[in-house]
Amino acid sequence: VRGGVQRRCVDRRGCGQGKAGDQELQVKAADIGVQLHGGAGYMDEYPISRQFTDAKISTIYAGSSEVMKIIISRDCLGADYQPFNTRNF
């Protein structure tokens, strides 16, 4: 995806994959970072704790990972496909 960004030719699926994949990875990496530090990693004075809480918003804002999955699924399954979660509640 990054290669595509640099060539300026990313499609909808690529954007969705990039947004969801990168942000999930960020949260996962920060999670491992906290775990690695043990109790210290849970303390405010250790920057990793902040990096973890800062990271968590990224899978939510600007189109959550779930919305990215809808975008990817539409691209894979065609425009007619109606995901179950787009029904009107």
Next chain:
Amino acid sequence: MLPRNFTEEQQMFRDAYRRFLSAEIVPHMEKWREAGIVDREAFRRAGEQGFLMVWPDEQYGGMGDDDFRFEQVIIEEAAYARVGDWYSTLHSRLVGPYFTRFGSPEQCQRFLPGCVRGESILAIAMTEPDAGSDLAGMRSTAVEDGDHWVLNGSKTYISNGINADIVIVAAKTDPDNNPHAMTLFIVERGMEGFERGRNLKKMGLKAQDTASCSSMTSGCPRPMYSVSRTRDLST
């Protein structure tokens, strides 16, 4: 891992931006986190040195280079300096391009130079108390009333919500007949009826001010573009 591929200019930009962060942002960060908001002065400093918005054309004060790798450098360096809550990308790359993509040249000329200089700070209001990821469910409406528009509704989780001078607000313009007819409106600081809520306390990004605005009724905002493409409102 893909090879990292930056031009010489971008490498120099990285060095300069790293120096900027360590001089102007990092020393104040703890104070800003406690205050829950970044000082407006930081935006002005960044704008002064050309770090705030790189991509706008030179006529608007930018460098006229919309290569995303400049923003990549900015994001990477902010992460490296652990100042994720200095979230300048929201201003420059999330909200800024709405002007050039959907706005008229007149609107770009009027608003962009101030944004590039960091004098007016941008925010976007999409999320509502009852509509988050499901944007089609938003309830804010905009109706034309003579020579101006009247916005009605409430928005929440507006990043930069306290600092913002210009808020791009999404609203439905034909809620009865076409639920997909959405228009973006430019709402400026001080417009009548546009009330900001308190600065919301969050799990992370402590220095990033996030606010709600409740019961917004705002006169004479400038529409940018109708998403439905039924009407081009960018005049």
